[in-house]
Amino acid sequence: MRRVMKLAAGFATAAMLLTACASDDDGTDDPTTGTDGEGASGEDVQVGMAFDVGGRGDRSFNDSAAAGLDRAGEELGVTFQDLSPASDGSNRDELLRELADGGHNPILGIGYAFFEVMDTVADEYPDVQFIRIDGPPSDRENVAVMTFAEEQGSFLMGVAAALKTETGQVGIVGGNEGEVINAFGAGFKQGVEAVDPSIEIEDQRLSPGEEPAGFADPAGARVAAEAMYQRGVDIIYTPAGDSNVGTFQAAAEAGKWAIGTDSDQYETVGDPELQEAILTSMLKRVDSAVFESINTFIEGGDVESTSYDLSDEGVGYSTSGGFIDDITDELDDYKQQIIDGEIEVSRTE
Amino acid sequence: MTRLLGWWRRIAPTLVALGVALAVTAVFILIIGENPIAALVALFDFGETPVAQANSIGVWINRAAPLFLAGLAVSIGFRMGLFNIGVEGQYRIATVVAAGLGAAIVLPAPLHILVITLIAMAAGAAYAAIPAILKVTRGVSEVISTIMLNAIAIGIAAYLIRSPFVDPELGAGENVATTRLPESAHFPGLNELFGVLGLEEPRRPVHGFVVVAIVVGVVVAVILSRSRFGFELRASGLSALAATANGISSRAMVVKAMLFSGALAGLVGLSDLLGSAHRFQPDSFVAGYGFTGIAVALLGRNRPGGIALAALLFAFLDRAGPRLQSEGIPPAAVTIMQGIVVLSVLIVDEVARRRLRRREERRARAQDQATTPVEVAS
Numbered sequence: 001m002r003r004v005m006k007l008a009a010g011f012a013t014a015a016m017l018l019t020a021c022a023s024d025d026d027g028t029d030d031p032t033t034g035t036d037g038e039g040a041s042g043e044d045v046q047v048g049m050a051f052d053v054g055g056r057g058d059r060s061f062n063d064s065a066a067a068g069l070d071r072a073g074e075e076l077g078v079t080f081q082d083l084s085p086a087s088d089g090s091n092r093d094e095l096l097r098e099l100a101d102g103g104h105n106p107i108l109g110i111g112y113a114f115f116e117v118m119d120t121v122a123d124e125y126p127d128v129q130f131i132r133i134d135g136p137p138s139d140r141e142n143v144a145v146m147t148f149a150e151e152q153g154s155f156l157m158g159v160a161a162a163l164k165t166e167t168g169q170v171g172i173v174g175g176n177e178g179e180v181i182n183a184f185g186a187g188f189k190q191g192v193e194a195v196d197p198s199i200e201i202e203d204q205r206l207s208p209g210e211e212p213a214g215f216a217d218p219a220g221a222r223v224a225a226e227a228m229y230q231r232g233v234d235i236i237y238t239p240a241g242d243s244n245v246g247t248f249q250a251a252a253e254a255g256k257w258a259i260g261t262d263s264d265q266y267e268t269v270g271d272p273e274l275q276e277a278i279l280t281s282m283l284k285r286v287d288s289a290v291f292e293s294i295n296t297f298i299e300g301g302d303v304e305s306t307s308y309d310l311s312d313e314g315v316g317y318s319t320s321g322g323f324i325d326d327i328t329d330e331l332d333d334y335k336q337q338i339i340d341g342e343i344e345v346s347r348t349e
Numbered sequence: 350m351t352r353l354l355g356w357w358r359r360i361a362p363t364l365v366a367l368g369v370a371l372a373v374t375a376v377f378i379l380i381i382g383e384n385p386i387a388a389l390v391a392l393f394d395f396g397e398t399p400v401a402q403a404n405s406i407g408v409w410i411n412r413a414a415p416l417f418l419a420g421l422a423v424s425i426g427f428r429m430g431l432f433n434i435g436v437e438g439q440y441r442i443a444t445v446v447a448a449g450l451g452a453a454i455v456l457p458a459p460l461h462i463l464v465i466t467l468i469a470m471a472a473g474a475a476y477a478a479i480p481a482i483l484k485v486t487r488g489v490s491e492v493i494s495t496i497m498l499n500a501i502a503i504g505i506a507a508y509l510i511r512s513p514f515v516d517p518e519l520g521a522g523e524n525v526a527t528t529r530l531p532e533s534a535h536f537p538g539l540n541e542l543f544g545v546l547g548l549e550e551p552r553r554p555v556h557g558f559v560v561v562a563i564v565v566g567v568v569v570a571v572i573l574s575r576s577r578f579g580f581e582l583r584a585s586g587l588s589a590l591a592a593t594a595n596g597i598s599s600r601a602m603v604v605k606a607m608l609f610s611g612a613l614a615g616l617v618g619l620s621d622l623l624g625s626a627h628r629f630q631p632d633s634f635v636a637g638y639g640f641t642g643i644a645v646a647l648l649g650r651n652r653p654g655g656i657a658l659a660a661l662l663f664a665f666l667d668r669a670g671p672r673l674q675s676e677g678i679p680p681a682a683v684t685i686m687q688g689i690v691v692l693s694v695l696i697v698d699e700v701a702r703r704r705l706r707r708r709e710e711r712r713a714r715a716q717d718q719a720t721t722p723v724e725v726a727s
Contacts, residue, residue, distance in 0.1 A: 084680050085680070086667065086670055086683070086684075087637070087680075087684065090667070091408075098674075112524065117633065135522065137522070177507070178524050179523065207503065207507075208503060209503075209504075209506070210510075210525065210631035211503050211506075211507060212631070
């Protein structure tokens, strides 16, 4: 009995320490208050933002939103507050309510997981404008949903991978099998097939179903990527949030390529060795969506649900590192065809 | 007087530990350059208006109920010397099955909730039966098997939502989820009770399932202290050998304890499911109660009353998370404080136990001068 208790104590402590480490490395980035800029009409506006699990400092999805918020603080002069959820994501609704009670308007929720709680909270605060990034449309009047054509950006990444592969094998290491990541995967595969249908595509997800743990599992991503590289894959597309760094490590070690997602990960990864393995990144301009919706709100307009795609630069690709300079013409050619509707990219396989 | 002293002796280590935890957290907050006093004020800040205060109490209750049930489930294993880490997987499976089957059956209101509750308990117990059977037939350590079954539970749950339980009328762009539970399976909230008690009504649902949790806690306390099963459980935990010598089958006890623990684990997810979620949706499903439950059980010293207090304390700290962030304290501070509380309770306990033992030894020596300590080879 005593031994079991000691074991239990050790386990419980380790588990708590792990969750503390895993979730919030934002100790230095306290919820910031925006600077008083010179913007004329923005100064009375207090913006609230609730991040998804991982919070400010995840170098990917959340940070992209934070960048848009920071820009709104500088250029529009809004004051703002941002909050990160508990590591188990249990208090997303409370974050929204805390922001609403604090007089913030508009309030942004970053990520699919705000899907149901935002509708609930929006009913409780009918005078507050809520804005959600990702997820299905909402029928509430005060909820606007910003979505992205991930499949179009991913299509171009598939084209890039197909043009750059030497072994004829490419791979996907995704966070889970949810709707958003499936769109990433489907677009990538269509892009590869558009260039060369004979290229083999491996597709692996870190978590089954919609389980979100796969977005915070760099070790799992590394193992999955290492195995793929050993089987002859030489380029891996990695839509897996926080886990991406694991894929980059495996790529750097194997001397192969990886393709980042959401942010320009060549710039955000912060490690010169890993930079050399990042061929390009699929950009999902959450920052622009955040900035533009705040701007619309300040100007007194209705913040309307918007779907961003290639035509308005809502999704795109990065050229940092210069590794794809030789194929940008071809990429832009495909991009134009998608914008013109000559190529239709499906969100599902 | 002696009784008061005895009560004080039991409660004092915990109070000391709480003080230590607060002090360590204050140092941590100082290190990151924030004001610990402001943090303390924020911790106890329930909001200015009566509505905000009622809301805060509601959040506190909603968080405490599942933590209490999880701690209770873990403690049953502990009392018997079993380390059931599998509460995490057991409540996930139970919640999915309860959500899926619950949406498929049609029953009048109170009966529907009762049936869903029984389904969840049965599913939790069934999933806990696997490590129990592995342990008694093949001697597999329940620590290893339950950890592995947690990982498998995620896969099984993902399959169940996708195939048999999937909602056929999912909206465009929506991740899969189980069909919504009908009105008859919605557990009535406690919001009106606030009004009866003379408080403002909270503006968010307060899960009524906490009443079930309290009843379950009382029943478990009675079973542990008053029933034959409880006696056999405690006896096996204190000394398996002595229990066997007295005719208690340790194998049967392992199976019974695991099933009991699993059935309680099955209740963990129901507070959210029946109270506000009304369907299983992996993105919004709160995972991790099973692990936090271990800490809650430890802090509550495996006694239902203690576990209730521990769950209230943990929920109290969790509730303050967003408020603290408004004061500039990162959300990890809450997790750190919870971890330090558990650690300091265990350390202070151990120190108190050793001091007590030394005092007993001194007294024994003083009473009987003739006794000389005998060195025993260790």
